Amino acid sequence: MSASPLSNPAIGHEAIAGTVDPVWSRLRGEAEAVVREEPQLASFIVATILNQGTLEAAVSHRVAARLGHPSLPAELVAHGFHEAIAADPRIGDSFRADIGAVLDRDPAAARAIEPVLYFKGFHAIQAHRLAHWYWTSGRRDLALYLQSRSSEVFQTDIHPAARIGRGIFLDHATGVVVGSTAVIEDDVSILHAVTLGGTGKQGSDRHPKIRRGVMIGAGAKILGNIEVGEYARVAAGSVVLRPVPAHTTVVGVPARVVGTAGCAEPARAMDQFVNIDQFIHMAEGI
Numbered sequence: 001m002s003a004s005p006l007s008n009p010a011i012g013h014e015a016i017a018g019t020v021d022p023v024w025s026r027l028r029g030e031a032e033a034v035v036r037e038e039p040q041l042a043s044f045i046v047a048t049i050l051n052q053g054t055l056e057a058a059v060s061h062r063v064a065a066r067l068g069h070p071s072l073p074a075e076l077v078a079h080g081f082h083e084a085i086a087a088d089p090r091i092g093d094s095f096r097a098d099i100g101a102v103l104d105r106d107p108a109a110a111r112a113i114e115p116v117l118y119f120k121g122f123h124a125i126q127a128h129r130l131a132h133w134y135w136t137s138g139r140r141d142l143a144l145y146l147q148s149r150s151s152e153v154f155q156t157d158i159h160p161a162a163r164i165g166r167g168i169f170l171d172h173a174t175g176v177v178v179g180s181t182a183v184i185e186d187d188v189s190i191l192h193a194v195t196l197g198g199t200g201k202q203g204s205d206r207h208p209k210i211r212r213g214v215m216i217g218a219g220a221k222i223l224g225n226i227e228v229g230e231y232a233r234v235a236a237g238s239v240v241l242r243p244v245p246a247h248t249t250v251v252g253v254p255a256r257v258v259g260t261a262g263c264a265e266p267a268r269a270m271d272q273f274v275n276i277d278q279f280i281h282m283a284e285g286i
Helices: 013-017 022-037 039-050 055-067 074-087 090-105 113-118 120-136 140-154 276-284
Strands: 195-197 221-223 248-251 256-260
Touching: 022 039, 022 055, 022 090, 022 113, 039 055, 039 113, 055 074, 055 090, 055 113, 055 120, 055 140, 074 090, 074 120, 090 113, 090 120, 113 120, 120 140
Parallel strands: 195 221
Antiparallel strands: 248 256
């Protein structure tokens, strides 16, 4: 009998090139510390991290364990990850970029091991990466199954056709909805209860295009085939129905431009404060 895919080292930087992967080295060191400090978690940490050969294998193991179900066991989900990463090693690069995004932008995360083990936003994005690979490979039933299962487990609904870049920070994640023709470019931060939705049932391109470096606040709804320009900021609770210029902040229902984005890289700054007095003054002048 062949080895379980859950213990089969995935294709990764160390496995291919013999190079040292600093993210993986850091993750293993943090895992060893957890085993020393929390013996009750030792078997979990050993199986998930220390028994794996690469970062790709560890992330695949963890996400597969969460998605596993009698209808599609974790071993088969993990095998799908290994197959996808072997075909497209950029998926593993995206794992690393997403871990880096969490560490850079989430003050609650001090260790690389935290998103890998515990953060459902990170897990939901990696589940989407596998579903998207299935979708673009013509294996649409598997893609839709993973979307459904991910929605059940992580409370996110991201269509497998949606195109998502790397360095994505999906904070809290609950209630995030991303439609099939949506595009999310690199280095975007999205908080919980965000919708990237359509405005009708037309079958054409109908969902938002989120450009690089955008921050979308909690509960914001962006509807239709509109562009949110690079390094823009969408305030919490806003309903965006028109294109958003790059490097601006939009607020309100419906959303209006109230000024600049407040900094060069709002997705990294994660500053959700908006000068509401400026917004009120603008509204009174209309």
